[in-house]
Amino acid sequence: MAEVALINATKRFGDVAAIGDVSLTVADGEFVVLLGPTGAGKTTTLRVIAGLETLDEGAVRIGGREVSKEAPALRDVAFVFQQYSLYPHLSVYDNMAFPLRSPTRRVPEDEIRRSITEIARMLHIDHKLQNKATRLSGGEMQRVAIGRALVRHPSIYLMDEPLSSLDAKLRQELRLELKRIQRDLGATMLYVTHDQVEAMTMASRIGVLKQGKLVQLGTPREIYEDPAETYVATRLGQPRINLMPRRLFPSLPTPSSAETIGVRTEHLKIDRHHQGAARVARIEHLGDQRYLHLSLEDHSIVTLAGHDTDLDVGDSVALQLERPLFFDRDGMRVRP
């Protein structure tokens, strides 16, 4: 395992910069998650580190060594591809053994078998080891791809949405397993996901990408509680953070340049005993909790309500904001 660093990395495809001037250091043994909408440059970042794309500007360092010009084979990275990339004519076992059978590694066959058996059991694919890679479901293929990476002990694991095609139960289980393995091995990991639970629970730090730029890098807590802009604030939180124009809360003391007020659902308290400007528009029951959709003038606001709430559609309520966040006209954070 090693420290991996991108230094002022830029990669262009034609005119568009898939990533622009990204600097990111993943410390030895650290688990960094990349967040961002589709097309933000997450995959490109991983590919640049793996050496599957060459940088236009900047550098890649693995373990302190400059590797920008080196072939992927020399960089000692393991990659879980978004589109699985299994070897279709090989069995699951042979797929997982493929990297270990490289002549440069010379791993004895019985050791290969031992580690494959162990990892296959963990990923629940031990009964599929003799299957052809093409005769698997999407979720099984994805787990084989993860297994093919985990049998190795590379400088860094690069994982591109590795749990995206699994069902909720399996995803939760593997999330814990992956995190455990990463911690046990002290593995360096750069991990792309759209799933905020994965991001929040697995990451040591989260990096948020916006059109190829790294706009914020910090612990999950920092990203959640202290976002640098509305773009970051809307990445995490389910339901999404409420963004409202300042004029809706004339009595709230705000910094002068603030245009938008952001309040997470759990920080939006309802005062039932006062008549207020907000009206209950809709109540959504999600089993363990319920979402309260309110309308305030022409804005809709979502908040959480307990089970005991006796609110009904049409009721008027007052709102109380805790720990509001302020953003200026461009969506940048302003601090009081």
Add this chain to the structure above:
Amino acid sequence: MNEHSGTISIADKAAATPRPVAVRVRGLSDKGIAWLFVGPTIVLLLAINIFPLIWTIYLSFTNYAANRSGEVKNVGTRNYERILNDADIWAAMQATAHFVIWTIAIETVLGFALAYLIDKKFRGHGFWTTLLLLPMMLSPAVVGNFWKFLYEPQIGLFNYAISYLTGIDRTSFQMLGEVSLAPWAIVIVDVWMWTPYVMLICLAGLRSIPDYIYEAAEVDRASPWRQFVSITLPMSMPFIMLAVLFRGIENFKMFDLINLLTSGGPGSTTEVASITLKRAAFESWRTGYSSAFAIILFVAVFGLANIYVKALNKVKQR
């Protein structure tokens, strides 16, 4: 069948607009319309494929000769017995085997190698691809005639090139006139003409392998050789086998090119099965006998192709 529902909706539409069409169409059931469309093709197929085949099978059990009138006698399996004991026939089968095996071997290796190079997308690969494909687009008659000139000992470019490269006197050998060279002369022409075809199919195979599989292999530290052996070759194998199948069937019944180049000569060294067949049928006029031979060839090709297709399916499912 889907076509049926399509027809119905057309009929429905027709009902809404001009009447006469609707009335005419309405007179037929869905099945009737289906047969109306398929019928002509089936009749044509029966007339030019199935009927001649059955007729040939019938003739192969008679002593019929197309240039003589007179009584046609049923001779049982005598034609077949004679063929299987005829040394000339076996010589022809040997000549065919030599031609088929060598053309396939060389065309496959060369074709795949060329496809592999072109797939690497070097500068100007489009131009070279087009150039390489030219021979395949010529008519066999043209190819046969101009290779005859190329093989001319006095004026031919081929002999000139060989003598230039090796120092052998260019009039000292005749590609088409010598027993030891003629079988190779026809192999060379077929390779020249049909390697591009094999290349094209192999290229389709190579292009069907997604890039990301090579990327995974590269990250997994597979050397270029290991990538070739464990990815490129197995994944393009179904395509290679398909090319071999097409070329095999085609060359098993090769006639035009060889007939133009050597007409089976010198002696009968390049007399492949189809030329023997033509001679028996239209020079000796032993129609019954040649029908039997045609049936034997047909069964042989059909059987081999079937076995081969089974193997191909196995490879594809691997």
